[in-house]
Amino acid sequence: MRLPRTTSAWRFALVLLTLGPASTSWAWGPHGHRIAARVAEARLNPGARRAVSELLLKGDTLVDISTWADQDGHDAVPGSAPWHYVNVPITATHYEDRFCSNGNCVVAKIKHFRSVLTDRRAPLRERQRALLFLVHLVEDVHQPLHVGDNHDRGGNLTQIQFLGEGTNLHRLWDSGLINEIDRNERAWVERIEPQLTRENIRAWSRGSVEDWVNESLEDAKSAYFFPAGARRPMESGRLLGKDYVTFARPILERRLAQAGVRLANELNHLFE
Numbered sequence: 001m002r003l004p005r006t007t008s009a010w011r012f013a014l015v016l017l018t019l020g021p022a023s024t025s026w027a028w029g030p031h032g033h034r035i036a037a038r039v040a041e042a043r044l045n046p047g048a049r050r051a052v053s054e055l056l057l058k059g060d061t062l063v064d065i066s067t068w069a070d071q072d073g074h075d076a077v078p079g080s081a082p083w084h085y086v087n088v089p090i091t092a093t094h095y096e097d098r099f100c101s102n103g104n105c106v107v108a109k110i111k112h113f114r115s116v117l118t119d120r121r122a123p124l125r126e127r128q129r130a131l132l133f134l135v136h137l138v139e140d141v142h143q144p145l146h147v148g149d150n151h152d153r154g155g156n157l158t159q160i161q162f163l164g165e166g167t168n169l170h171r172l173w174d175s176g177l178i179n180e181i182d183r184n185e186r187a188w189v190e191r192i193e194p195q196l197t198r199e200n201i202r203a204w205s206r207g208s209v210e211d212w213v214n215e216s217l218e219d220a221k222s223a224y225f226f227p228a229g230a231r232r233p234m235e236s237g238r239l240l241g242k243d244y245v246t247f248a249r250p251i252l253e254r255r256l257a258q259a260g261v262r263l264a265n266e267l268n269h270l271f272e
């Protein structure tokens with residue numbers, strides 16, 4: 001599925017040239033995706049489990065494919081980068097369709113891939129690809145910085161120092177915080193488990209993609225306005241330490257848990 005190596009390398013060089021030193025990332029790190037997919041996989045009903053395994057390549061699991069859209073999806077489907085996020089200004093009270101320019105954002109794409117997956121007349125290959133994207137995008141939309149934006153590409157242009165190392169706010173939420181809290185995927189799933197109460201699951205199972213986006217927007221506002229009550233959003237040059245980890249940990253635990261539960265709900269419902 002990958003383009004020849006030279007083409008990829010050239011494209012990478014071009015991207016670097018275009019963006020300058022602040023390269024943009026739009027992905028929960030592989031860890032975040034795999035953790036949420038592990039939570040989801042354990043919650044699939046038999047019908048969904050069967051349908052998913054029919055669509056996947058032999059030997060692949062939901063966890064394996066959850067990172068495809070970041071790792072191979074950009075080469076396989078040029079122009080798919082904007083599908084992973086929607087930039088909603090942190091000054092906005094809620095998501096509006098005007099933020100999803102030309103239907104080229106995570107909200108519209110989740111809806112699109114839902115309809116492809118349930119379309120029995122769609123070619124198998126198209127439905128397979130729809131599954132690869134849907135799994136990934138339902139997870140991405142739960143990453144607060146895939147939604148909240150302060151004219152800085154969802155934090156990609158806000159350069160900060162985290163525990164003495166340079167990074168940016170977006171990347172910090174994609175992977176830096178998750179890795180700092182625990183690098184072990186299974187330990188992360190155990191950490192999430194206490195959240196999977198009947199009440200939480202019932203509450204999380206209501207609502208639309210727009211509701212998920214609005215939740216991410218609220219969490220992104222707290223991520224920028226730190227500590228709570230700060231008058232101005234975070235700017236480049238900020239130094240962040242352990243207190244930021246303490247603040248972010250419950251948000252990450254909840255968002256990864258919600259992503260897993262909702263991904264399972266999606267598949268259970270779509271393949272009913």
Ligand SMILES: [Zn+2]
Nearest residue numbers: 026027084140
């Ligand atoms: Zn992504």
